[in-house]
Amino acid sequence: MATLAFSAPHxxxxxxxxxxxxxxxxxxxxxxxxxxxxxxxxxxxxxxxAGRGSTVETLLRVLKALDHLQGLDMLAPEVSxxxxxxxxxxxxxxxxxxxxxxxxxx
Amino acid sequence: MATLAFSAPHxxxxxxxxxxxxxxxxxxxxxxxxxxxxxxxxxxxxxxxAGRGSTVETLLRVLKALDHLQGLDMLAPEVSxxxxxxxxxxxxxxxxxxxxxxxxxx
DNA sequence: AACTAACAGGCACATATTTACCGTTTATTA
DNA sequence: TAATAAACGGTAAATATGTGCCTGTTAGTT
Numbered sequence: 001m002a003t004l005a006f007s008a009p010h011x012x013x014x015x016x017x018x019x020x021x022x023x024x025x026x027x028x029x030x031x032x033x034x035x036x037x038x039x040x041x042x043x044x045x046x047x048x049x050a051g052r053g054s055t056v057e058t059l060l061r062v063l064k065a066l067d068h069l070q071g072l073d074m075l076a077p078e079v080s081x082x083x084x085x086x087x088x089x090x091x092x093x094x095x096x097x098x099x100x101x102x103x104x105x106x
Numbered sequence: 107m108a109t110l111a112f113s114a115p116h117x118x119x120x121x122x123x124x125x126x127x128x129x130x131x132x133x134x135x136x137x138x139x140x141x142x143x144x145x146x147x148x149x150x151x152x153x154x155x156a157g158r159g160s161t162v163e164t165l166l167r168v169l170k171a172l173d174h175l176q177g178l179d180m181l182a183p184e185v186s187x188x189x190x191x192x193x194x195x196x197x198x199x200x201x202x203x204x205x206x207x208x209x210x211x212x
Numbered sequence: 213a214a215c216t217a218a219c220a221g222g223c224a225c226a227t228a229t230t231t232a233c234c235g236t237t238t239a240t241t242a
Numbered sequence: 243t244a245a246t247a248a249a250c251g252g253t254a255a256a257t258a259t260g261t262g263c264c265t266g267t268t269a270g271t272t
Contacts, residue, residue, distance in 0.1 A: 024202075
């Protein structure tokens with residue numbers, strides 16, 4: 001079956017939480033130790049694992065505590081520039097430009 | 107050079123933001139369109155891209171808007187159980203158990 | 213089966229993020 | 243280089259998350 005069959009933000013958060021919990025368990029760390037290592041409260045960790053709402057900072061701190069920062073690479077790859085494009089434009093675009101309004105007198 | 111040379115939560119957030127921005131640009135989407143698609147405000151998107159603090163929900167909404175939910179899989183793999191373990195224990199542990207206090211009369 | 217510590221969740225208050233709106237800066241095109 | 247829209251950053255009020263504390267619940271050991 002395909003991964004990520006769920007798509008609602010609420011469900012995604014729960015899914016992420018479950019996976020983080022499993023990751024923690026696979027590391028043989030309890031919530032107290034993990035929270036301490038991450039520099040957050042146990043409650044914040046519980047909320048994260050339960051998918052009850054967290055901040056990005058909390059998420060990153062936990063990932064680091066679980067030695068799983070590499071996951072960040074996958075989350076948003078370092079460079080996503082098409083090699084073919086690289087041959088034509090020296091610097092990647094820093095803005096998106098929508099096409100200008102067409103000439104009224106076609 | 108290695109990815110993720112930074113480790114402070116603040117720097118990690120900035121790094122994540124930069125990557126998300128590059129991802130958005132590679133999709134040729136502007137902030138307005140992306141924010142609308144994600145169901146969040148442009149400001150929230152800007153804060154995320156600038157690493158200025160966000161919620162996990164905002165992050166997930168943006169990832170979905172950028173068609174990059176697959177990144178979640180990498181972030182926390184669906185199954186992290188060692189296949190070898192699977193042969194010995196039917197159900198994975200749901201708790202971490204620290205060793206009991208040693209007998210005083212060793 | 214009893215024990216015990218890990219886990220779960222509610223509450224009140226502190227702190228952070230979101231939203232909506234604003235004016236400004238700046239990349240990119242014509 | 244002038245025009246234009248994308249991107250940036252500040253503020254105030256609304257909403258959400260974090261923390262600390264406390265009380266159950268339950269998995270895993272003995």
